[in-house]
Amino acid sequence: MTQSWDVIVIGSGIGGLTAATLLAKAANKRVLVLEKHFERGGLTQTFRRDGASWDVGLHYVGGLNKGSRIRTLFDYMSNSALEWNKMPDDFERFIYPDIEFLVPSDRLEYQKRLIDIYPEEATAIRRYFTDLDDIYNWHVNGTIQLALPWPAKDLTSLSRRRKSKKATQTTKEYFDSRFKSAQLKRLLSTQWGDYGMVPSESAFAIHALVTQSYMDGAWYPKGGSSRISRTFETNIEAAGGVIKVCKEVTSIITDKNGKVCGVKAVDLSGDKLTEVEYHAPSVISNVGAGLTYTKLLPTDGEIGRRTAAVRKLIERIGSGISSVTLYLRLSKPVSTLGIKGENYWINTTIEQRDLDSQTEAVIAGNPGFGYMSFPSSKSGEDRFHTAEVLALVKAEHFSAWKATQHGNRGKEYLDLKDRISRGLLDLAETAAPGLKSLVEYSELSTPLSVIDYISSPSGDIYGLKGTPERYHGAALLSKSYVPGLYLTGQDAASLGIAGALVGGLMTASRVLGPFGLISIMKQVESEAKGGPCILPDGKRCLDKTKAVVNAKTALTSSIWKLELDLENTVAFVPGQYALLKVAPFEWRYYSIANIENRRLTLLISTRTGGHGSTYVEKVGVGAETEVELPFGSFRLQKNDCHKSNGGSWQANIR
Structure with missing residues (x-):
């Protein structure tokens, strides 16, 4: 089976979705996005347990004040359907044994607070904020340069050269050459977790990019980060494109002249695995440089010769950091503990330990560093109360279980997760006394979760490390x-959400040619100034089926039978599931009870009280919605996560 498209995108993370959405909306390209997982969105997806939800990778985003370039892009790609909640004015809390510092959503106030504490470092602090500006612009201009036509590309390159030395020194080298106070240096490097490298490894360029992006504060998507993929999807489908989940790309196809002409994939959506080919003159890979050049393309022959240098660079740079995250459902909002929804960066020592030592401490149940956030407070959710406690770790410390299967990794692994969970919760309790008493449910993800669900072979969450060598080799990577x-x-x-989004913008621009960036941004800015929101003229995505509610029956006090008439005939096998649209940009999956003569029957539990529960309770006969089906298979497995009423059985989806 083969299918042809204008552009194929491998992976539905924010970079791939940005490129696909811009090509669809700004250039009317018919784009196919292929996603291995059953959820679209990559690290912007969320997951749910009994109605509560947590973000997987998006914790907060900077630079989204009205009129900013990033906000304007988000508005354009979502048709302004994606709303953002501003976090508290003091949005970061840095906690150390000898100091606690609140980061404000105002650049001048931030600078003032630092100078009030370290008056003898006033000149260096002011210079630091100037350098953040300069190197942030150095970084942004270097990225834009990739999509500019000649001679603008060369002129931009010349203007960046005099700042390259400062940008490509390590963050530690920068701090050591400018500040005397060890405490100040440690305080300024607290957000290293946002880019995953300690100061001795990271380039000052990545530190400046991340730190500068939060000078006006931070934002979080209203309703959760999964809204991003669903709002972007509207434009992809309007141009006749589609996001296909449960499709694992196994190789990129080239023709006899060495030009890309499509991809081979395995369809994971049915009860049997099937191979499929998709053809397009342009293929965009959003699965990382390493996987693209070492797995999806041949490493021998002419293509292997062409990619040899970049493969060596990727190996030298190495994979980035991974994480363990403790997800908590709470009985009460964290406001009862005096928390306003700000992020907590918790440190038990002023010393900066290397990543191996930090990982060993986490595994031993005695973490010295952690990040805590509160998704429900940020998203505006008032029915469920959630928290997350995260520690950065090196994935190789979990390699003993890499060959095992999710849900079947043995007692030693479960004991390890229990020890890590208790350590993270103890750390969180030191910063937020009383948090433990609110915990109703907890679940831990590890680097193996990243490998399983994000398809990151080494479990890294930030891609290639932002080291000086990465910036020295930028020409090879681009x-x-x-x-x-x-x-x-x-x-x-x-790195990060904004970084990946900009990467998607640059990629879409390059696909369209030398003036692609100018063409895209002209349309983006026109719409931002009040011009019409113009959707592409295309056919509706065929992977989704219109459905009309035919009947609903309350089988018990918490179980409903919902019957829907489908627009198209659909075949299924027992054990498969359907995605049902239950609210704008909100979809839930349910096991298919039956499909007969285009009549779909679903059994829906309302025990959790979430969007799906509300939908089935309130929907009337004749109401229209959409379904996406059929997919994979459900199987039951024991959920050994910590819960107030003990373990439970839950559905696991392939």
């Missing part, structure tokens, strides 16, 4: 080695 193939996401631009 080069196109196979005609028609483009990288996007974090490895194409920079």
Whole structure:
């Protein structure tokens, strides 16, 4: 089976979705996005347990004040359907044994607070804020340069050269050459977790980019980060494109001239695995430089020769950091503890330990560093109360279980997770006394979770490390080695959500040619100034089926039978599931009870009180919605996560 498209995107993370959405809306390209997982969105997806939800990778985003370039792009790609909640004015709390510092949403106030504490460092502090500006612009201009036509590309390159030495020194080298106070240096480097490298490893460029992006505060998507993929999807589908989940790309296809012409994939959506080919003259990879050049393309022959240098660079830079995250559902809002929704960066020592030592401490149940946030407070959720406690770790410390299967990793692994969970909760309690008493449910993810659900082979969450060597090798990373193939996401631009989004913008621009960036931004800015929101003229995505509610029956006090008439005939096998649209940009999956003569029957529990529960209780006969089906198979497995009423059985989806 083969299908043809204008552009194929591998991976539905923020970089891939940005490129796909811009090509669809700004250039009317028919784009196919292929996602291995059953959830779209990559690190912007959320997951749910009994109605409560947590973000997987998006914790907060900077630079989203009205009129900013990033906000304008988000508004354009979501047709302004994606709303953002501003976090508290003091949005970060840095906690150390000898000092606690609140980071304000105002650059001048931030500078003033630091100078009030360290008056003898006033000159260096002022210079630091100036340098953040300069190197932030150095970084941004370097990224934009990749999509500019000549001679603008060369002129931009010349203007950046005099600042390159400062940008590509390590963060530690920068701090040591400018500040005397060890405490101040440690305080300023607290947000190293946002880019995953301690100061002795990170380039000052990545520190400046991340720190500067939060000078006006931080934002979080209203309703949760999964709204991003669903709002972007509208434009992809309007141009005749589609996001296909449960599709694992196994290789990129080239023709006899060495030009990209499509991909091979395995369809994971049915009860049997099937191979499929998709054809397009342009392929965008959002699965990382390493996986693209070492797995999806041949490493021998002519293509192997062309990519040899970049593969060596990728190996030298190495994979980034991973994480363990403790997800908590609470009985009460954290406001009862005096918490306003700010992030907590918790440190038990002023010393900066290396990553191996930090990982060993986490595994021993005695973490010295952690990040805590409160998704429900940030998203505006008032029915469920949630928290997350995260520690950064090196994934190789979990390699003993890499060959095992999710849900079947043995007692030693479960004991390890229990020890890590208790250590993280103890750490959180030191910063937020009383938190433990509110915990109703807890669940821990490890680097193996990242490998399983984000398809990151080494479990890293930030892609290639933002080291000086990465910036020295930027020309190699940005080069196109196979005609028609483009990288996007974090490895194409920079780390994090905003970095991956900018990477998607640059990639879409390059696909459209030398003036692609100018063309895209002209449309983005026109809409931002009040111009019409113009959706592409295309056919509706065929992977979704219109459905009309035919009947609903309350089988018990908490179980409903919902019957829907489908627009199209759909075949299924027992054990498969359907995605049902239950609210704008909100979808829930349910096991298919039956499909007969285009009549779909679902059984829906209202025990959790979430969006799906509300939908089935309130929906009337004749109401229209959409379903996406069929997918994979459900199987029951024991959920050994900590819960107030003990373990439970839950559905696991392939």
